[in-house]
Amino acid sequence: MATGSTFSHHHILGIEQLSTEDISYILSTADSFKEISARPIKKVPTLRGHTIINLFFEPSTRTRLSFEVAAKRMSADTFNISPSTSSTTKGETLIDTARNISAMHPDIIIIRHSCSGAPHLLSRYVDAAVINAGDGAHEHPSQGLLDLLTVKEHRGTLSGLKIAIIGDISHSRVAHSDIVGFTKMGSEVFVYGPSTLIPKGIDQLGAVVCTSLSQAVRDADVVMTLRIQKERQDDPLLPSLREYSREFGISRSVLALARPDALVMHPGPVNRGVELNPDVADGPQSVILDQVTNGVAVRMALLYLVMGNM
């Protein structure tokens, strides 16, 4: 069992701050924890007596549940808070909330927030370890790590692969963490989508910006799509989801351009028939549910490793 002695991070704010050694260490730790979830009694005492707070300022079903399952399987005490988004208008700032929570001496705070950088701000005001469960359009490191784990399991390596990410790159913290993570581990990430959804300077994060769907998908080891929204805050991004599906959706014929054993991934929840045709989303190449299973293992590993560094 890993001891945590070679892992030096108190907070997990993004994949950007992790070295390749850190990432490999997290993945191997997660791999060793997978077996716990397969036992009849799915609980180990590792984090008994530790307090973990899920501080979710944005609605989340999957990620919050995944973190909670991970914490409970390690016997931590978990508490969920979902401050209403209007709490700031009532005069309570993030720092007020942080100081109040901190006064109860939690060990780990898991935060999701619609503002990029909110976990960084929180980490400056609390003693607890802070884990970013998604901040704005910035990062979602545990999702990036579970994607890495899923690909590693199926491919046996994370180097030399072609990863295609299709869709709304601009607003996706998952795409951001994946681009940084896969690139760090020695794979190449190709992104494609309507120009309205490709952010300026994404190439400087290591991504190759493609000019056609076939360029992105051809011979790919992984085809990942992202949930699409037609418009955001009066920003007219797309004329219609129907047209998006036709021009940018992944159908069987598009997937046929990728390697025959290419993995189909999606961070969920899937808009079936928009970014993924149903027969692709539920087809034999889909590892979408493996991603969910691995999410628990990766989050168990993160909780364990940050506690090793208290």
Add this chain to the structure above:
Amino acid sequence: MNTTWRIINGRIIDPINQTDQVRDLLIINGRIAEPDQTVAPDVPEIDAAGCWVVPGLTDMHVHLREPGEEFKEDILSGARAAAAGGFTGVACMPNTQPVNDCKAVTALILAQAAQAAVRVYPVGAISKGLEGLQLAEFGEMQAAGAVAVSDDGRPVRDSQLMRRALEYASDFGLTVIAHSEEPSLSKGVMNEGAMSTRLGLKGIPTAAESIMVYREIALAEFTGTKVHIAHVSTAMSLDLIRSAKARGVRVTAETAPHYFTLTDEAVADYDTNVKMNPPLRSAADREAIKLALADGTLDAIATDHAPHSILEKELEFDTAANGIIGLETALPLTLALVRDQVIDARRLVELLAVNPPAILGIPGGTLRPGAAADVTLIDPKREFLYSEEQVVSKSRNTPFLGWQLQGRAVLTMVGGEIRYTLLG
């Protein structure tokens, strides 16, 4: 208070009078005197050896927050910060609460300013309540003491209103100061580029500024009026201003020290003390601004001094207020340009002291005999750590805290009265 002095051994830099030489400056009864005028032998002396003696600096763009937000700054505290930064005059923007859009508010500001350490020049609103719907009463505000009009803090969205503002202001000889920003493009919180993508923050493209800069130029050109562009941040805006000036459009422009000192890389840690509007731009924009300061495309350096308390700044980057304080760091940051040979000392004096009052049509900017003795002594070599204890403003929102700066004002004189000094 004594207002008669002989400033000795200083390097007098007075561009209007083509002066750059080490000699004495004689001040009698609060006014600059002829150097050879005979005076009593016991005139008090100020030894300015090693210092530049320049016309008092004017900051044509500050927010003093009074009336309404005195917890951030007030006229007296802002004026003290100005004096400490070497400024003898400041023009304060109208986005107070209530807005300075009528003579009563203008008069209230000037009543408070009577006790201030430096001269305070109110800027009136272009539109009532800064709402962009109806013109404010320029004539009445001017009669009460307003020196220019601006809706600074927000753009004038309606181009017809802007056109009418330019035309009507020209009847009073008032300068219109434009906050140039296309609102539908500027819903972000930092410069749009690789850095905003890396940080996941919504970007503001450079086009949001330059589109509106061109609108102001087109309107001024068509109506034959003058316009001043506030806080220019992009290379594209500078190209537009440069070519407009070349064909004779009456356009002037300012930038702020942060735009020639920092880039959007400074946002890396989500530090809300680098959140401002317009945002910090790319390195290419920063270099273009330096060039424009040297070649005359930019006429003035103004701070956009924008005090905010921690209530507005210790927040998520998305929700924090825009703006930083700047009165106390403008001169040292501009002196860095002189050290780096971007501009020379004379140009620094033009940008900070000569041109701002000329644009506003107010006195100042000269050491001509007979002028009011508004004088700043600058020690270009004096180093200091800009620490929190040093800050004179009521607010601390500046990314330059903790910076080791070189060069500062060591004496600020208004009408012959010493309002700030570090000299023995």
